[in-house]
Amino acid sequence: MDKRKWWKESVVYQIYPQSFCDDNGDGIGDILGIIKKLDYLKWLGVDVLWLSPFYPSPGYDNGYDISDYEGVDPRYGTMEDFERLLAEAHSRDLKVIIDLVVNHTSDEHPWFTAANVDKTAPTRDYYIWREPGSDGQLPNNWGALFGGPAWSLDRDSEEYYLHLFSPKQPDLNWENPKLRADVYAMMDRWLARGVDGFRMDVISLIAKPADLSDGPVGPSGYFDPRGRIAANPRVHEHLREMRQKALAGHDIMTVGEAAATTLEEARRFTNPDGSELDMVFQFEHMDLDGGETFKWNDQVIPLPELKKVMAKWQQGLEQRGWNALFWNNHDQPRMLSRLGDEGELRETSAKMLAVCLHMLKGTPFIYQGEELGMTNMCFASSDQLRDSESRNAYQRYTEDGSISKEDMLRYISLKSRDNARTPMQWSGNIGAGFTTGKPWMDINANYTVINAQEQKSRGDSVLAFYRELIRLRRNYAVIVYGEFVPDDLDNPDVFAYQRCLLHQRLYVCCNFTSQRQQWVPPEAFAGDDVELLLTNIEASTYLENHQLAPYEAVVLLKEE
Ligand code: TEU
Ligand code: CA
Structure with missing residues (x-):
């Protein structure tokens, strides 16, 4: 249980x-x-x-x-x-x-403004610096998520700093114990004010691996290092330390934004022993309509893939996470x-x-x-965009001519933040x-x-x-605690599953199409003792004929 x-x-x-x-x-x-x-x-x-x-x-x-x-x-x-x-x-x-955003600060944070003019500043090592190569080259071929390389040159100190997002968001160096202590003290003060927990921005990426070597170049023209960073086990040590030093004794909730995280990592993040986080956002289901040009296309999420990804995370974290x-x-x-x-x-x-x-x-x-x-x-126009990711992408792809302006606006209307x-x-x-x-x-x-x-x-x-x-x-305790059991994952029209908890069982079936679908539930849910707990259709006929109306969702309850 x-x-x-x-x-x-x-x-x-x-x-x-x-x-x-x-x-x-x-x-x-x-x-x-x-x-x-x-x-x-x-x-x-x-x-x-x-x-x-x-x-x-x-x-x-x-x-x-x-x-x-x-x-x-x-x-x-x-x-x-x-x-x-x-x-x-x-x-x-x-x-x-x-929101706790401690993978990076603004480049206007005093830690950074002090550090970038003076190599001996106490917060210099709060960030990640590398000397340029002999011809001024970038330290590696990593790309920033909002476009361009993941390194920018600081003209005063003539060193590059790392930024996984934009140049205005320098990454923090979690290997520095003083930085970590400062972060925990800051969290402690928010808890003292009475907040009930934290959503931790890209927490899966805080621990940069010692190996900053090149990786295979992707559609952006750079290597996307997120998978490699997220796989660095050091992040778990940081989160355990954070739990002990900043969170112990508080009845709060923590949810980590776990970009590029595998199931294996998520089991450690959300270990029921409470040593790291309570739960994580994973993004595998969100990335199913990505593709060659990152998300700038008109691909759609294929339902069977979506169902498989959801089932994988449901079953993968059963009793092992949340x-x-x-x-x-x-x-x-x-x-x-x-x-x-x-x-x-x-x-x-x-x-x-x-x-x-x-x-x-x-x-x-x-x-x-x-x-x-x-x-x-x-x-209708790129002038309406406010998000720098979308603005940068619009500029880059329309200027190099790889995507027309019309197409890019269409893709932005489909995919932009x-x-x-x-x-x-x-x-x-x-x-x-x-x-x-x-x-x-x-x-x-x-x-x-x-x-x-x-x-x-x-x-x-x-x-x-x-x-x-x-x-x-x-x-219904079964909605919170019932075990997830998938049904017919290959079917491309209906997403169906059971939830089971002791004497309570639910059967959920959702029609993702604009057509009627014949959908027969498992035998246990076909009898007269089954209750229609919820439907989104007025006068649903599902119990009589096992037909789902367009976009109908049905929840059946059976109590033994
Ligand atoms: O997002 C991090 C992240 O990896 C993605 O959600 C990313 O923003 C998206 O896939 C790009 O298309 C977090 C925040 O939620 C986001 O708003 C910030 O921009 C980002 O971190 C940097 O702080
Ligand atoms: Ca206002």
Whole structure:
């Protein structure tokens, strides 16, 4: 049996502060805006809020480039605002976890600004430096995720520093014990303020291997070192130390963003002995529509592959770890646009995707707007883009002529991170109830149709369905703790599985197509003693004829 833990029984809601709710009308979401929406989140029924970064930042990567780990960026408010948010959340019995971005800082962080002018600065060794080759060459052929090489030359000291993301995000040197102690002390101060845990940004990549040698060149023209870095076992030593020195004695939750992580590594990260993290985000299911040109193409996720990847992680972590379940976050295009129907069956398919994810074993995460069935943006011009990854890619591929401008805009509309970052659609009024000013990025034009106000008043809305789904989790231990058993992984139309816990059994089947599907459940679920626990279709006929309507999802319950 799994050990009971509150974070296994919780549903987490991710807030991207910049795009959530703008209180003061400057077009940027802020902390007071979040406070205003706490009653909405409580009504929805989630247990934990994860806040993406709100710390002081030059904003090159929307706050994932931090220049002060212990402050609040004035664009989001003040430390008093944050403390009020915590108090208001706690008074509603909502927990709050914050983003811990310690793979890198901003190049405007005082640790770096002191270090790059002076080789003898105490924080010089907080970063990773290499001398240029005899002809000034780069230390190796590693590429940065947001384009170009992973090394930039610091002109003052004439050495290169490593950055896995952009040149504005120098990587920290986790081999330095003083850096580690500084990070733990900073975490300790946030815990003392009362936060309930951390989402740890690219934590799988903090331990750079001693071997910085070249690797095989990929589509970017460079070697993508993430797999090699993630395989360095040293990361587990760091996380064990962090657990002992920063987290011991706190009843909190930790979720690691585990880019490029294997199942084997994830078992160590989420070992039930609690020595490292509670759960990890893995990305294998998100990368199934990648390809030759990274993600800049129109490939779609093949359902059988998706099912196999999900089953692999479900079964692979059974009794050996814990999954964080997600279809969406601030780095991903909207899953509804990837796998659902943006047309007439939008709401049905949004609910089906919700059932499919929330009935898996693990802690579900909802990304703002997902509970409304928000969709991708159709970007008409590259001027609308705010994400540096997308802007850089647009420039690179259109300038070298490898992808036409039209195609690149189409790919961006399908895959860009900016699809997730358009402002939250609260109402059909101008500004979508997000802002009374000019929004920092364009609002999706469909806010007049898709918005929270309209859905809150309607019993059959996507929003009402999410609320019901969350409520259901409270009443059935099998949803939290039942073992996952896959069904017919090769079938390309329906995603089906069982969940089993002692005397309770669930059968979940989800139609991923716009056609009806004949779908006969296993024998145990065919009798009269089977209850239709949940469906997203009005007047479902599934129990009578075992037919799934287009995008229908069904959950059957059998109690012995
Ligand atoms: O993301 C790290 C990461 O590896 C990916 O999610 C990546 O951003 C995406 O695949 C690129 O398409 C984290 C944050 O979630 C992201 O917003 C930051 O940009 C990144 O780290 C750097 O801090
Ligand atoms: Ca604001």
